[in-house]
Amino acid sequence: LRTSIVITHHQSINQPTNQSINMSGKKLADSALRAAIHLPSSKLPTELAKSSTALFSALSGVKASLPDLPYDYNALEPAISAQIMEIHHSKHHQTYVTNLNATMEKIDSAMVAGDVSATIALQGALKFNGGGHINHTLFWENLSPNSSYKEGGALDAAIKERFGSKDDMIAEVSAKTVAIQGSGWGWLVYDPKTKMIDVECLPNQDPLEATTGLKPLLGIDVWEHAYYLDYKNVRPDYVKAVWDIINWDVVEERLVAAKK
């Protein structure tokens, strides 16, 4: 059975969700297919149904991938060793990427099948692996072997407004980050409601913006894998050392972008 179907659907830039385009496109395709094969039934033959489903998959071939680091594995020494950087990036972050893609495929199948329960059941894995991917991507970007803080910029002004001084900001962010129970992340954030910067700590891989609406400026990973090989249980020493390798340019860029 060969059918060729021409479907045009108007793809508006302001379309609220990709899913709504895809579902209405799928309805169009399915009814066109039925017409083409003179099918009076509302049910498409299985193979045709599968093809039309694949055509309108929400994922459309989009996959997450492990970003390259903007520096070598040994570039952040002595604050963070090459050994940690290599395992952290090529093993831990890679695993989040791999599992995120697997989870998204499962969610896609569940959604296209209209299985709400299965879709919901996958949300924990999505938050964990998606959060892990987002968090680590942000982390690598806010670290640098060349760390230079710019006095008098937008970031400096915001820090002084909320904390009084850069040292006070470091003290507060460090104390709260070190105090996280179990695995988690400490963030310097921009709050669009107060239009000020602040500190926020989150457990596990919970992604900041998705779960709180706060915008990430600078993240510090305090999962034990981030520091254990170098610092063992002495998390305070690790957090102290991380301030020597912060990419302040990126943090400032993020703040400027967040304020727009």
Next chain:
Amino acid sequence: GHYNHAFFWQEMAPPDEAKKTKPSEQLAKMIDDSFGSMDEMKAQFEAAAAPGAVFGSGWVWVVVNNAGTKLEIVGTPNQDNPLMKGVKDEIKFPILGLDVWEHAYYLKYQNRRPEYVSNWWNVVNWDKVSENCAYVVKNHAGVPVEG
């Protein structure tokens, strides 16, 4: 944190001692009734300890249910324990536990948690686990620890 770790040290032994230990009749029967076999229990335990099952720091436990009638496998986050009210649907009594915080295995296994878990069976003291089982079934209370 203190209870969990004290409990953990007590249930383990060096491998050459551990391999001489075995479950008591009572424990063996409960394992077979609840899981089918020791191998089945280990497989379920390993699945509960897998990185995808525990989202962050936590522990995996073999517990006796509140009624004292069967064994179950449960995971708890951070330093929670099934003895704590509200952590699980009912208070349950651990007889065996495994720390899956990264600090428990990172220096030797790094990210390879499944390897840590499968090697850990070699240091489980089944005599102590059997004592734990007898204690919790008889007393409807958590195993006491030192310190």
